[in-house]
Amino acid sequence: MTSSLSQADVVRLMKDRSPVVRAETAARVAHNFDINKKTLSNAERQLALDIFRLMVRDAEIQVRQALSDNLKKCPEVPHDIALELARDVDEVALPM
Numbered sequence: 001m002t003s004s005l006s007q008a009d010v011v012r013l014m015k016d017r018s019p020v021v022r023a024e025t026a027a028r029v030a031h032n033f034d035i036n037k038k039t040l041s042n043a044e045r046q047l048a049l050d051i052f053r054l055m056v057r058d059a060e061i062q063v064r065q066a067l068s069d070n071l072k073k074c075p076e077v078p079h080d081i082a083l084e085l086a087r088d089v090d091e092v093a094l095p096m
Contacts, residue, residue: 019060026055026063030070037076049078056084064092072096 013025033040033048040048055067068085071077072095086096 019062022055022058022060023062023066026051026058027066027070030067030074033076034070034074037074049081052077052081056081056088061089061091064088065095068092068095 009025009028013021029048029051033045033052037045052067052071055063058064064085068088071082071085082096086093
């Protein structure tokens with residue numbers, strides 16, 4: 001689940017908007033943001049942050065939890081995203 005996000009993943013997300021697919025996508029983007037922090041271009045970093053800002057508002061807890069679990073040790077997470085996750089329900093907030 002932690003491989004890079006591909007075009008096939010984007011197509012899958014467009015076709016299947018289920019919570020499971022959204023959570024898997026959130027986990028991939030967050031994981032890659034953390035492990036590739038030094039190799040991502042500014043545009044790639046900004047795109048990831050835009051995705052995070054959308055997904056922290058997802059109605060499904062498992063999507064927000066996937067973000068929280070994969071960003072919890074990432075010091076580059078902007079304050080607004082970390083704060084929104086930390087103020088969420090316990091399943092989302094506790095990892096942060």
